[in-house]
Amino acid sequence: MDERTLRICLILLSIALLLGPILIAFAAKGWDFHATVIGDLGPLENLTSKEPEVEVGEFGILGDLDEFKPSYHYVISWENAESKLVSDLGHVIGHVDLGNAGPHEGHSPTKDISGFGCAGDNIPDYDDADPNKDCVNPNDGTAPVFEFSASPGSFSAPLPMDIPPIVGRDDPTNAVVVRSSIDAIKTAFTNAGWEFYYPCEGFMSPEPHTPIGEVADAFLDEGDYQHHIRIFYGGHDSTYGDWYYMAAHYEGQNSVPAVGVPVNFTNPYSFSIKVENVSVDVLCSSDDYRLGEGRLQQETVVQPNSSGSINIVIGITYEGFNHLLNNHFDGTSIDTSLKLNGTIRLDVYGLRITVPFGASASFPSIEVFK
């Protein structure tokens, strides 16, 4: 073999190594160009022939009401605070019936709490919904009712520091009734290191509060948690002065069961889809008046080839309630439905896909009473 022969051999080897695999690949696939070049895309080939299905349920209470026991959490007049229909600040004209209205048991404490009021039957009741009970107590007689002197300096009761921090639960687990002035309560909280705010500062009498009766918020940051206590005005007594409801508040949640629409989301694909966000305007379907807005209750991963349930929590504004009452209230019920217009954001393997979302939800479970 000489140099020239070697050179030719190497050229032939190069050609063989270049063309050989190509020819073998085509031969292996029966000389089918598409099968050789593109190959098998498997489930991806059906990607465009399917699309997720969304089925919207009726407007109502989200979740199992049996598991939500308001008497364990709040006094009755506060339970309904979030759902008050008000014509003006402080003037309640009715409630959205969330299914938990009615008297609750166990308002009177079963034992004396040393140094505090509400011991036995000697304290008058201010619970509008249950006027025959002696003492407003949200927790079957075990939650304390704090009675504070109007004098800030004499405040000595322990603050409810054992209220659980925000850990994603939907509802509070503790509530107290405080008989004192708001100034005394503020002093007590700020002395204990809490921040104290009046959401309606600047409003004039009779008592500055939001449409739901909230007069103040107290916050305490502790590590990654933030404790938040909402304070509602309860009433006035000639003997005891003002009294307030206080309880832990979990951000984004109300003291009543969340209301909204359940949505059944069907994922036809072979990969999971995370429903990351839903943001909708809530309109009156009769006249497109904007009643409020809706959001996804929590992120939900819908597994491949299966269905998942997501909830859209709906918040109706004060003006929205007024619109419903003034235009669609026939005396016993609201005669219209909700139209949801917005977007839904999905996460598929880190791709965020935002698509329009539109649906209609009826109002069957709403009853309005005066």
Added chain:
Amino acid sequence: MKPHRFSLKGAEWLKSINLIGVVAGILMIVLPFAGPWWRLTVGTEAVDVAFSPFNINMTALGQPIESTLARYICFGVALTVIIAGIFVLLASILPKRWWSNRLIRFGATKVLWMVVMLLVLITLMALVVNKFIVAKTPELEEFSMPYISGSTTSTLHVGDATITLPIAVSLAWPFVLAIITAAFGLAARIYHRRFVKPLKPSKG
């Protein structure tokens, strides 16, 4: 006891081989097994492409996508580099044989060309996408593809849907090994000139 003295005499044979070529040859044989040179990821694995001239692994939405042609071509390229590595190794160990120069010339710069072609390819791909496809496709108006290495987050408008795409491309350590191999290959070819004798005179 006679003291031991270090001597280079035993290593005389080292002078008669192309050491750089030996290293290049070994690296060329190892390189196809080192792994992907370049990686493209869209989302958190919506699309994942791990690429080297010797292998292409691609998955989309968790499903592997395989092209028979690409697999066989990559296999051919790997075989070529391994054979070239063996040739370079042989030629470097026996540099004074008449065929050694031809084998070095056959194999020494194979990896260098692959490195250059990969860089050109991925630069061209990003260039074509960013300058031509994006410019002519209104849906891709906010789309941008990183060059060679980096990450971007692009937005696509497809019908009523808006899709946000985090795209990341990166070069992996086997690419560095490829550059080192290519450098040794080139150096071996240049260094080999010192062993080259005049060509075997042709008869007649």
